[in-house]
Amino acid sequence: MVIAINTKTLLPGKLEGYGYYIDEIFSRIAKNHPEHQFYFFFDRPFDEKFIYATNIHPVVIKPQARFPIAWRVWYNWMLPIYLKRIKADVFVSPDGFCSLNTSVPQCLVVHDLAFLHYPHFISKAHLRYYQKNTKRFLDKAKIVVTVSDYSKQDIQQQFGLSSNKLHIVGNAANAMFQAVSDEVSEKVKLKYTSGAEFFLYTGSIHPRKNLINLLKAFSLFKKRLRSNMKLVVAGRMAWKTEEFTKLLSTFKFRNDVVLTGYLERNELALLTASAYAMVYPSFFEGFAVPPLEALQCGVPAIVSNTSAMPEVGGDAYLYINPQSPEDIAEKMMLMYKDEALRSRLIANGKERVKLYNWNEAAEKMWQCIQLAATTE
Structure with missing residues (x-):
């Protein structure tokens, strides 16, 4: 299976929420499944430390996608070209956005709906993009993953998503975090x-x-x-x-x-x-x-x-x-x-x-990827 993953948030020196989630889960999945090929899609030069195994192939897709106009270009224009080029069986997007212009099955991760509950905390341009596209993304994706039962219920209540389509793959604490002397x-x-x-x-x-x-x-x-x-x-x-x-x-x-x-x-x-x-x-x-x-x-x-x-x-x-x-x-x-x-x-x-365990989370995500690739 050829699995493409949106890894734009794997940023050296800037790794945060989404980036940590990708780092923990997809490093494990790639190592645990050497029989499959994984394409990591970046939007800027990447750090080799994020290429965790020999079955991971990094690809830089331009432009750098950090604002709504660039998001539209990256996801809807450029991404479908590369998905077709590598003959992807499934595309995984852990940042809540997916492509509206590809027939490749997609597994979408939506961590929360903060933009609905606290819209004044983000820019107007970003808010408009979320408001216009979130339901379209949820409808387009074959499988939707979120990180807690709270977020699952929130997504169901706000957008009427089916329980069969929505799965929970939570976070955990990194192994570096331990008591010290x-x-x-x-x-x-x-x-x-x-x-x-x-x-x-x-x-x-x-x-x-x-x-x-x-x-x-x-x-x-x-x-x-x-x-x-x-x-x-x-x-x-x-x-x-x-x-x-x-x-x-x-x-x-x-x-x-x-x-x-x-x-x-x-x-x-x-x-x-x-x-x-x-x-x-x-x-x-x-x-x-x-x-x-x-x-x-x-x-x-x-x-x-x-x-x-x-x-x-x-x-x-x-x-x-x-x-x-x-x-x-x-x-x-x-x-x-x-x-x-x-x-x-x-x-x-x-x-x-x-x-909370990252190994269990990686296994649950793998099951979601397989579901997305095989769901009609």
Whole structure:
């Protein structure tokens, strides 16, 4: 079988959500199925580290597709040419977009419908593209994959998709995320916070992640407890960051907030394992991997009580109302003061992460690919 995969988000030095998902799942699938040929479709020069096996063939398709006009050209004009050229049996697209102009069966991954629930958090051009095309993509695909039961139900409710067509292939924590020794932890803290304990947020910086309310909550925490606790924000500036940047420039506790920028996964794992707790106040997530990575490191997580996050975390997260800086601050103070609670969450987290496994996810995805290739 010839399997083409949209790997545009495998970007060295910029690997994030979709990219991690592709990296974990399709590296395993290609290695586990050497009898099949895999074509990785990039839209720019690629890094050889993403060519995981000899049965993977990288192809660069122009133009670079990062905006709606280029998306239309890449998916609907250029992609069908290359799918025909390689005689693809199936095309897998993990970023929610597929081609409307090919007869090749497609397996589409839609992580969430954030654009429907929080449309003001993305640009108008991107929003129009999603609004116009998402249903068309869902109808065109032979099989649709999503990452949680929450997202599955959301897609069904919003677009009436059949359960037979819609499958769940969830995320998991990367193996690099493990507990570290006190010695390693102290070195990490010296590097980032001059030795102080810290709350950690990891992920890109944009409005849906709710970092404005996190800053407000951290201010309340500092005023009430007067501790030397720091807040570390590990991630790149994405879009619509003006309000965050402006607030931070006048923030009373600016010297207690550390922005690391984008970190490679090995460094991010060390930072996560050295945190006192993760705070993940996102308004909306189809899954939310960073808090699960914290649990795998033996670090408790304070997480929003919305969308798929309670489904993923169960009894292992301390939940917050993301709309309320006061509630976020109260839960940060509770985590800081109640060692019994913190220990219980860490213990629950060790059990919770066992439910999520990349090897199982890769096998489920493989079954979906086969279904897409054979469904009439």
